[in-house]
Amino acid sequence: MRPLSLLCALFALLLPTLAQAWGNHTPMCYRAFERMPEVAGAAAVKAEPLDDFLRDQEAAIARELDAQEASAREQLKGHAPRPDTLRFVADTKRSDADRHAAFLRALRLSPHTRLALYVQVDPREPEVPGQAIDMNQVSAVTPSKGATQRFVALQPGEAVAPLAVLASACDEPDYGHDLNLFDDNPGSPSNPPYGFGKQPFGNPAVAIGSQAPFHMGFFHQGAIFNTLAPSFARTFTELRVRQYGGLAVLAWRTGHAYWGWRFAGLALHHVEDLTQPYHASAAPGATLGHMMWVNLKAQLGAPADRQGLVVLQSNRHFVLERFQTNWIIENARQRRDGPLEAALRDTGQDGRYPAWGSDYVREVVAAEAFAAGPATDAAVVVGAPAKFVTDPNFDFAANEATLGPELARGMQVQRDALQARLAELLRHFGAHSRNTLRGLLKQVGIAGR
Known part of the structure; x- marks a missing residue:
């Protein structure tokens, strides 16, 4: 089997489990922007x-x-041109429903995208201030076990703080915006197709896996990897940031401030996903040579090592995410601060990065996260109970609901190394979120740092 086929065989198994980066973005964005x-x-x-x-x-x-x-076709590497039949063409005579559907098609978002009026309540708020609504009114995705979101409906014309709009929208792209958009997805849009072609990596038959190419960016794997597996370079995170960011600027300029903050949050989600090393590196805990070797062994009839690699990478990603989510949510509910909250608010490093620009996502955010991959993977191994991160026969995702408390107890003893590493990642999360927002606001004349 060719090397490309070997890599695809591995990542068809691995990537669907890693489609979400940070769990619930909103509580972290409240802290980063407050x-x-x-x-x-x-x-x-x-x-x-x-x-x-x-x-x-x-x-x-x-x-x-x-x-x-036009700019995406000129500037974005690996861009999939939008079919001309999907252009958003002004037509004042059409219905609101037809205009809405045409807008989603032009952005090449799932036709099931909600974009309802709501906010996600800061978990520091003990009571839900308003009419609580179910997640299915906000999201087209079935909530996972242990979901932490609490939603409140907004009424047209209701006053709302920009912080709440922004922080709420930072989690929203995980609510089904990017599912089944490829030609080989079972539920892909048709008549006309969206122009993304076949899913470049992951398993096209797994719905959540179809989200991955819009929330990951393997921009820094190196020339050998790119030669062996060029399809892994086809990711659309930069496209989403441009789309949502441009709409935010337009909304602010034209007096639609609510949608300025809302679209800005949608753009930030995709930037924030790439601060997660497991979203900027194909496998932070493995070298290319090791990946090729375990795939070759699998093709020769010994698949245990390949399956072990898949399980371990998945477990470590889930453990990191679960530790981060539990820590942030529990501290918020107790209205207390710790190292992670301090890291999210820390503006001390914001100015050391280049100013926001068209290549910031790729050359600054993703490059930093890729470089942090090996140290992050090692910190998870050291900082979490061995059962969860070093046993290839144990699938954490399949047992998360029953073993969450056990993980929490184990972390109490072994958490320091992992907490320190996670604090550094969240410092990046906060800095890049603020720098992106400053870049957008600067375009409408609101001063940055």
């Missing part, structure tokens, strides 16, 4: 249905989306 003057000091905005924005700015949105597509 002391940023441009957010904390911003005036309340009025909640606005998406259809109102689309109707009012239809022609401007059409121009913006065309400009985005």
Whole structure:
């Protein structure tokens, strides 16, 4: 079997389990932005249905989306051109429903994308301030066991803090925006297709796996890897950041401040995903040579090592995410701060990065996360109970619901190394989130740092 086929065989198994990076982004974004003057000091905005924005700015949105597509074709490596039949063309005579559907098609989002009026409540708030709504009104994805989101409906015209809009939207792209968009996905849009072609990596038959190419970026694997497996370079995180970011700027400029903050949060999600080393590296705990070797052995009839690699990478990702989520949520509910909260708020490193630009996601965010991969993987091995991260016969994801308390107890004893490493990653998460927002705000004349 060719080397490319060997790599694809591995990642078809691995990547569907890693489609989400940080669990719930919103609690972390509340901490990252709550002391940023441009957010904390911003005036309340009025909640606005998406259809109102689309109707009012239809022609401007059409121009913006065309400009985005033109620049993506020119500047983004591996870009899949949008079919011309999906262009958003202004038509004041059509219904709101038709305009809404055309907008989703032009962005090449799932037709099941909700974009409802809501906020996700900061877990530091003991009571839900408003009418609680179920996740299925906000998300097209069935919530996982132990989901931590609490949603409150917004009414058109209701005043809401930009912090709440921004932080809520930072989690939203995981609610089904990017599912089944490839030609070989069972539930892919048809008539016309979206133009992304076949799914470049992962298992196209697994719905959550179809999200991965929009939330991962393997930009720094090296020339040998790219030669052997060029399809892994086809990721669309940069496209989503451009799309949502451009719409945020347009919304702010045209007096639709609610959607400015909302689209900004959607863009930030994809930036934040790439601060997670397991989303910027194909396998942080393994060399290319080792990956090739275990795949070759599997093809020769000894698949145990390949399956072990898949399980271990998955387990370590889940353990890191579960530790981070539990820590952030528990501290929020207790209204206390610790090293992770301090890291998220820390603005001391924001200025050491280059200014926001078109290559920031790839050359700054993803490069940093890729470089942090081996140390992060090692910290998980040292900081978590061995049962969860070194036993290839144990599948953490399959047992998470029953073994979560055991993991939490084990972490109490062994957490220091992992906590220190995680704090550094969340420092990157906060800095890149703020720098991205500053870059967007600068385009509408709101001063950055």
